[in-house]
Structure formats: structure tokens, C-alpha cells
Amino acid sequence: MISVRHLDVSFGNVRAVSDVSFTVAAGDIFGLVGESGCGKSTLLRVLSGLNPHWTGSIEIAGRAIGPMRDKAFYRQVQMVFQDPFGSLHPRHTVDRTLAEPIAIHGLDNAEARIARALDDVGLGPRFRFRYPHQLSGGQRQRVAIARALILEPSILLLDEPTSALDVSIQAEVLNLLARLRTARDLTLILVSHNLAVVAHLCNRLAVMQGGAIVEEMTVDALRHGEPSHPYSRELLRASLGYHRAAGTS
Numbered sequence: 018m019i020s021v022r023h024l025d026v027s028f029g030n031v032r033a034v035s036d037v038s039f040t041v042a043a044g045d046i047f048g049l050v051g052e053s054g055c056g057k058s059t060l061l062r063v064l065s066g067l068n069p070h071w072t073g074s075i076e077i078a079g080r081a082i083g084p085m086r087d088k089a090f091y092r093q094v095q096m097v098f099q100d101p102f103g104s105l106h107p108r109h110t111v112d113r114t115l116a117e118p119i120a121i122h123g124l125d126n127a128e129a130r131i132a133r134a135l136d137d138v139g140l141g142p143r144f145r146f147r148y149p150h151q152l153s154g155g156q157r158q159r160v161a162i163a164r165a166l167i168l169e170p171s172i173l174l175l176d177e178p179t180s181a182l183d184v185s186i187q188a189e190v191l192n193l194l195a196r197l198r199t200a201r202d203l204t205l206i207l208v209s210h211n212l213a214v215v216a217h218l219c220n221r222l223a224v225m226q227g228g229a230i231v232e233e234m235t236v237d238a239l240r241h242g243e244p245s246h247p248y249s250r251e252l253l254r255a256s257l258g259y260h261r262a263a264g265t266s
């Protein structure tokens with residue numbers, strides 16, 4: 018469903034993504050982990066069409082895509098950002114936020130689509146005319162997910178979708194995403210600095226360091242053995258809070 022080959026992205030002299038290649042099969046939940054500044058968001062922004070300055074090749078559903086995307090692309094690929102407060106317009110109701118993409122893409126049945134989207138993310142009709150400040154962080158992120166889903170995309174790109182949320186709410190939102198993946202037949206890429214979050218939701222993952230992918234593995238392999246790259250092992254210990262006798266505490 019997604020194929021990235023030799024992707025390079027630079028900001029002036031800073032090489033934010035360097036020679037990154039990976040593929041994601043339809044229906045997979047692919048995780049990208051790595052420390053702050055390693056290039057995760059840059060990679061997602063390129064995939065989602067927000068940053069046209071890259072080299073390499075990208076294919077979505079077998080079709081090569083360039084730096085500029087058409088309307089059809091945005092029906093197929095949607096992104097959810099880390100900060101649900103920042104990504105929702107403070108003076109727009111939930112209704113208006115959800116109605117906007119429907120109008121832009123000229124879709125019919127706006128009423129039914131909005132009702133279904135709210136239902137799908139576990140917010141009933143009573144949330145429809147609220148403003149972002151009248152919602153909790155978790156509810157705001159559900160609205161952001163509903164907005165991403167309203168165009169019925171096949172690919173959802175998630176940039177730290179739960180890291181601004183309380184720990185107790187994080188699992189709820191991750192479980193919601195897992196349910197939606199099955200119900201809506203989605204392919205997901207989940208970016209997180211937290212390996213535990215990625216292990217919870219994903220079936221495959223890539224570990225990034227300094228703009229490059231240093232290791233790729235299945236989550237099963239992660240659970241059943243130590244990752245082979247030293248940086249992945251370090252990340253695993255940090256994320257899972259391993260403080261064993263080896264002197265890491």
C-alpha cells in the first residue's frame with residue numbers, strides 16, 4: 018500500500034531524513050520510533066503532502082506520487098497530529114470542523130457522514146455543536162480522528178496521536194484506532210517516541226536514529242527477543258522501564 022525508496026529530506030544543511038526505504042502492506046499498522054529530532058514527523062509530513070521538498074520515490078497503492086498532491090490523494094491519505102488543541106480551530110464547532118472537508122470535496126450526505134464519524138470515534142451527537150475548549154484532550158483527539166476519517170481514506174498517518182494525553186486516556190485512543198483499522202479497513206503508520214505505544218498497536222516497526230532507519234522488525238520479534246541494533250535495545254529499555262541488574266538503574 019505504501020512504498021518509500023531512498024527518501025532524503027534536508028532543511029538547509031540539516032539532513033532530517035536520509036536514505037529511508039520501507040514498505041507497508043495493506044491493513045498493516047506500521048510503527049516508526051526514535052528519539053526527538055530523528056526525523057519521524059518530517060517523514061510523515063512528506064508522505065502526507067505537507068512538505069514538497071524531498072527526493073526519492075514514493076508509491077501509494079502502486080501509484081508513484083510526486084511532491085504535489087491532488088484532491089483525490091487527500092481522500093486516500095489523511096494525517097492526525099500530536100496536539101489536538103492546536104490542530105482544531107478554536108472558534109469552529111465540531112460540526113463545522115467535520116463539515117469542512119465534506120464541502121471541500123463536494124460530497125453528499127453531510128448529515129449522515131458527520132453523525133457516523135462522531136459515532137465511530139465514540140462521541141455521540143451531543144458533542145456535535147461543542148467548541149474545542151468544551152472538550153477534554155481525549156475528546157479533542159477523537160474529533161481530530163473523526164475529521165481524518167470523514168473522507169473515508171484508506172491510509173491514516175498518525176504523528177504521536179496520544180503523547181499529549183493522560184496515560185489513562187492513551188490506551189483508550191489506541192484501542193479506538195485498532196478498532197477503526199479493522200472496521201474501516203485502514204492502513205496505518207504510527208509515529209511515536211515510545212516503543213511501548215508502538216508495541217501496543219503495531220504489527221511491524223522501524224527504529225529511526227539521526228534521520229535513518231537502523232532496524233526494522235515485527236512486534237512479535239520485539240516481544241520474543243532483544244532487538245539486534247544497540248540503539249533499538251536502548252530504546253526498548255527506556256520505553257519499557259527495564260532497570261535490571263545490568264546496572265542500567
Ligand SMILES: Nc1ncnc2c1ncn2[C@@H]1O[C@H](COP(=O)(O)OP(=O)(O)OP(=O)(O)O)[C@@H](O)[C@H]1O
Pocket residue numbers: 028031032033051052053054055056057058059060210
Ligand atoms: N521546518 C523545519 N525547518 C528546519 N529544520 C527542521 C524543520 N522541521 C524539522 N527540522 C529538523 O529536522 C530534524 C527532524 O525533525 P522532526 O520534527 O522530523 O523530528 P521528530 O523525530 O518528529 O522529533 P519529535 O519526536 O521531537 O517530534 C530535526 O533536526 C529538526 O530540527
Ligand SMILES: [Mg+2]
Pocket residue numbers: 057058059176
Ligand atoms: Mg515529531
